[in-house]
Amino acid sequence: MTLLQLTDVTGGYTRKPVIKDLTFSIGQGELVGLIGLNGAGKSTTIKHIIGTLLPQSGEIRLNGVTLNEDIKKYRSSFSYIPETPVLYDELTLKEHLELTAMAYDIDQYTLKSRSEDLLKEFRMEKRLNWFPSHFSKGMRQKVMIMCAFLVNPQLYIIDEPFVGLDPLGIQSLLDQMDEKKKDGASILMSTHILSTAEKHCDRIILLHEGRVRAQGTMNDLRRAFNMPDATLDDLYIAMTKEQDHE
Ligand SMILES: Nc1ncnc2c1ncn2[C@@H]1O[C@H](COP(=O)(O)OP(=O)(O)OP(=O)(O)O)[C@@H](O)[C@H]1O
Numbered sequence: 001m002t003l004l005q006l007t008d009v010t011g012g013y014t015r016k017p018v019i020k021d022l023t024f025s026i027g028q029g030e031l032v033g034l035i036g037l038n039g040a041g042k043s044t045t046i047k048h049i050i051g052t053l054l055p056q057s058g059e060i061r062l063n064g065v066t067l068n069e070d071i072k073k074y075r076s077s078f079s080y081i082p083e084t085p086v087l088y089d090e091l092t093l094k095e096h097l098e099l100t101a102m103a104y105d106i107d108q109y110t111l112k113s114r115s116e117d118l119l120k121e122f123r124m125e126k127r128l129n130w131f132p133s134h135f136s137k138g139m140r141q142k143v144m145i146m147c148a149f150l151v152n153p154q155l156y157i158i159d160e161p162f163v164g165l166d167p168l169g170i171q172s173l174l175d176q177m178d179e180k181k182k183d184g185a186s187i188l189m190s191t192h193i194l195s196t197a198e199k200h201c202d203r204i205i206l207l208h209e210g211r212v213r214a215q216g217t218m219n220d221l222r223r224a225f226n227m228p229d230a231t232l233d234d235l236y237i238a239m240t241k242e243q244d245h246e
Pocket residue numbers: 013014018036037038039040041042043044045
């Protein structure tokens with residue numbers, strides 16, 4: 001079943017569009033990678049999906065509704081992990097988790113049991129009463145990740161999840177993502193770590209200058225580029241060369 005559907009979405013920050021005629025979908029239980037060069041429009045696409053930017057034309061449906069039709073249903077269907085962590089300086093890690101629970105109507109019992117698992121998984125149990133100013137970059141990222149997983153939504157939207165995490169943190173995140181997928185949740189992640197994307201994504205969307213250059217499984221992409229044995233790195237470089245010819 002389709003959870004997220006973008007249809008001919010054009011949008012950006014000014015009247016000049018950054019993303020153009022984007023059409024793609026994410027099904028239940030799917031991990032989809034959003035891949036493209038710096039400036040290709042990955043973060044801009046994500047901003048449209050989470051509703052901080054509105055499409056100039058086209059439509060985004062999540063769980064069957066657009067943001068305008070049912071803002072509550074739309075918003076509660078996803079959680080978002082931004083590229084740069086956004087934390088409250090005056091709240092401890094524990095308070096960040098509590099605030100998230102409050103915002104999403106998560107009861108105390110669920111908060112406690114989910115938090116315990118996440119704190120252990122991300123090796124943050126001893127830092128519950130710390131403030132963000134004492135966290136390293138990776139730890140700040142982990143706070144955002146834990147808050148997103150605490151919510152247990154149908155769709156996770158993750159912008160550049162692996163930057164700043166140590167190898168254990170990356171493995172924990174991949175494990176969490178795998179577990180959520182098994183429970184039927186969907187994940188959209190943008191990343192430049194192509195080997196990880198190739199290994200873990202069910203489908204990949206290759207964005208090029210704001211348009212979908214190709215999408216599908218690795219085999220679909222290989223066919224689209226006519227490169228039968230290519231890795232995602234090979235395909236990516238081929239796409240870059242297309243740009244150089246223009
Ligand atoms: N706040 C903004 N206002 C105006 N233009 C912006 C803004 N943010 C990004 N852009 C422009 O939108 C285009 C796409 O940027 P975007 O951040 O979506 O790329 P990206 O694919 O996420 O890149 P990266 O891999 O570097 O994160 C770029 O040309 C960029 O200059």
